[in-house]
Structures are given as structure tokens and as C-alpha cells.
Amino acid sequence: MKTIKRILIALLLIVGVFASLQYPKLNIIAGYASKNMASSHFIGGHSYTSITANENNMPLIKLAETSYDKDTISASVWGLMERDAVYREGLGCVLVKEGHEAKVFPSPTRHTLKNSLPFPYGNNGKIDTVFAGIDYQKLEYAVSSAFANAETQKTRTVLVVYKDQIVAERYIEGFSEKTPILGWSMTKSVLATLYGMLQYQGKLNVNDPAPVPEWQNDSRKEITLNHLLRMQSGLAWDEDYASISDVTEMLFLDTDMTKKQASKEALAPPTELWNYSSGTTNLLSGILRPKFESHQSYLDFPYTELIDKIGMHSMLIEADMEGNFVGSSYGWANTRDWAKFGLLYLHNGNWNGEQLFDSKWVDYVRKPTINSEEVYGAHFWLNAGEKYPNVPKDLYSANGFQGQRVYIIPSKELVIVRTGLAGEPDFEAGRFLQEVIAAFE
Numbered sequence: 001m002k003t004i005k006r007i008l009i010a011l012l013l014i015v016g017v018f019a020s021l022q023y024p025k026l027n028i029i030a031g032y033a034s035k036n037m038a039s040s041h042f043i044g045g046h047s048y049t050s051i052t053a054n055e056n057n058m059p060l061i062k063l064a065e066t067s068y069d070k071d072t073i074s075a076s077v078w079g080l081m082e083r084d085a086v087y088r089e090g091l092g093c094v095l096v097k098e099g100h101e102a103k104v105f106p107s108p109t110r111h112t113l114k115n116s117l118p119f120p121y122g123n124n125g126k127i128d129t130v131f132a133g134i135d136y137q138k139l140e141y142a143v144s145s146a147f148a149n150a151e152t153q154k155t156r157t158v159l160v161v162y163k164d165q166i167v168a169e170r171y172i173e174g175f176s177e178k179t180p181i182l183g184w185s186m187t188k189s190v191l192a193t194l195y196g197m198l199q200y201q202g203k204l205n206v207n208d209p210a211p212v213p214e215w216q217n218d219s220r221k222e223i224t225l226n227h228l229l230r231m232q233s234g235l236a237w238d239e240d241y242a243s244i245s246d247v248t249e250m251l252f253l254d255t256d257m258t259k260k261q262a263s264k265e266a267l268a269p270p271t272e273l274w275n276y277s278s279g280t281t282n283l284l285s286g287i288l289r290p291k292f293e294s295h296q297s298y299l300d301f302p303y304t305e306l307i308d309k310i311g312m313h314s315m316l317i318e319a320d321m322e323g324n325f326v327g328s329s330y331g332w333a334n335t336r337d338w339a340k341f342g343l344l345y346l347h348n349g350n351w352n353g354e355q356l357f358d359s360k361w362v363d364y365v366r367k368p369t370i371n372s373e374e375v376y377g378a379h380f381w382l383n384a385g386e387k388y389p390n391v392p393k394d395l396y397s398a399n400g401f402q403g404q405r406v407y408i409i410p411s412k413e414l415v416i417v418r419t420g421l422a423g424e425p426d427f428e429a430g431r432f433l434q435e436v437i438a439a440f441e
Helices: 002-042 048-053 136-146 186-200 225-229 246-252 278-291 295-307 335-346 359-366 429-438
Strands: 064-069 072-077 080-088 092-096 155-162 165-171 331-333 396-400 404-409 414-420
Touching (some): 002 048, 002 064, 002 246, 048 064, 136 155, 136 429, 155 335, 165 335, 186 225, 186 295, 186 335, 186 359, 246 278, 278 295, 335 396, 335 404, 335 414, 404 429, 414 429
Antiparallel strands (some): 072 080, 155 165, 396 404, 404 414
């Protein structure tokens, strides 16, 4: 009997330790499930059934049970840790902390581009152009290959733009050229572009020290905006999505996502350590806010000066509980509009005759960051180190979770967009790019 009691006590202890360690994770799981369900429905336009079977059909996340009521989505795991996400017009969806209510903020002012032009300088269809230098059979094969294994590759959309014209475009069932896609970390490149625009307007200099009050009395005062844009601040940050980490706490627990990175200690002087950090991008979003005379002006700026100006009318950048843009992760746009963003960079910041940022800004974001092994510039990813050996070295891209990509290849005059629910190795990006480019050689 004593032996049985000891075994039972040991088992209870094991269960207790396991529960104490795993219970907090339920908060993250339920938070992800409710937020992703809300955004995918209210912004992406997908049905709850479809989201459960696709977007939320991930390890651990699929354990969550969701329910909905008007503009609120609730999720819990085994009836525990219920989390609510609500939709706010113009600001997207946000997780609401228990005991709190979603704050009411103004919606960003939107402006519709009024002209009769086709893609890319308008939204009146596309031009059906046949280029002599394209092997369309090879191009069709490359695009088809991206969709060949639906269960593994999970590609949703592919768009190829050559010399400003759409030369290939494909969508899975349930998606079209109008369907908004969550870009995840592709949003980082959009946020960085705002810095390029403000520098072009003479309103900031990326080489200036970052104006973070908490840093002014220690070594962190040496950190510049450039260091932040290059993820080389030297600050501590854990970008682990499989555990309770800095990034999962920020995205699924914090009400103000701009503060977490600012509170971290310095592990090394600036430039000595390259450490990818979504917290850094949201810190940059927070640094932008005081540069505007009002919260409304802050919310309006990316739409008035960039997004709506180039006709990306499907784009929406979601905000946190305090009304800050979640520039690290939560930008939505349809596939054609993501391509327009790539084209703006392909044309060195010039959009149909208007210069939105200095052409030197393109050189800046494409310059490899020290200690990044030539894979990262300034909030853009690079092929300078030939990660894709059979693809031009001048390729650079906006990258997001699950293989969201906007590839820009200046030497080929190409912009390629691929979206889906799986990244590498399930989707072989290098092979896909090589096959597409082969059609233009």
C-alpha cells in the first residue's frame, strides 16, 4: 500500500508540474486561435468552417475551440483560458484582456485612387500583353508546380509581374485577385518604408539615436534607428513561436506591443549581434507615433502617403489595444496589391512619376547587415549571400510566416508574389524561383 501511495503521489506531482508549466501556454494558444479566426473572417472574408480547417489547423492551435457573436470571436482550450478578439472598423482585430474593453479609436482616413488605368497604376483590370522574350510554357509549368502538391505546399496564390504587366496569376478555390492575404512579417517591410518616406521628407534621419526615454541613461542610448531597422541593436529578444517567449507574449498578451523590446537589456553593443526581432519593428512603430501631431495623423499617414497613393486599397494594418500599428505581423492585402508594393521598390520609390522615397533608400534596404550572413538588409531579406544559388544575387524580398513572399528581382524586371500556409522546406522557394526565372532567359 505504501508503494502504491508513493506512486500516486509521484504521479500527482508530475501532473501538477506539467499543468503548472503548460497551463500558461493555453493563454497563448487560445489567443492565437481567437485572433487569427477573427482577422481571417472579418478581414480575409473566410468562413469560420474554412478557417478551422485551414488557418487554425496547426499543432496546438487546433486544440482550441472557437465560438462567435457578431464582431467578437472567443476561443478556449478544454474550456480553459478563454480569450476574446474583437473587430474594430479600420483597425482590424485585437485580443482583449480579461477585465478590459477594446478602446475606441478613430479609423484611418482612406482615399480611393480614381482613374481608369489598369494594373498597376489603377484598379481597372489588367493589360493582356504577350512578350516575345518569355517562354510561356515554362512559366505555366513553374506556376503549376507551386500548386502541384496541395497538401504539402499549401500554396494559395501566385502572381508574376514583368515590366509592370501581369504575365502569370493563379489562385486556389475560394481565393481571387480581391482576397486579402495576411502578410505576417511582410508587414515589417511596409513599416520600414514609412521611415524611408519620412527621411525623404526631411522629418527624420535613420542615423539618429532612437528616441527611447528608458535608454537615455545607459549604453542603449547609442542605439540608432538604423540599428533597429537592421535588427542589430544588440538587445535581448527571443523570437520563438513554439513557446512562451518575448514574441508570443507580445502578440498574444501585451496591450501595447511597442514597449516590450524597449525594456530589454543590451547583450552586446550595436552592430555586434544580429537578432531578428518582431519587437524591434513594433518599437519602431511606437517611435513613429509621437512624430505626428495627433493619433489620427499617425493612423492616416501610411494610407494617405503610401498605401492608398499606390492603389493598395485592400491593405489594412491592424492595431494593438493602444492603437499602435502592429507593423511586425498584421498587414493584410490582396495578391495584386502586395505586388504593387514590390513594384514601388522595383522602380526605386517612383510611382507613376511621383517619387515617394529616395532611390538611395532602395540601396540602403538592400545593403547586407553586418553579422547577418548577407541574408538581411534593413527590414528586407536578401539573396546577396546566395541562399538561392541559382537565382540572381540582386533578389531581395519581403518575407512572412508560412511562406508569404514578395520577391523583387531588378536584373530581371520581375516582381513575384507567393502566398500560402507553408514555407520551406514544404514549399521549395529556391526551386520555384529558379523555374520562374528560367522562363525569362
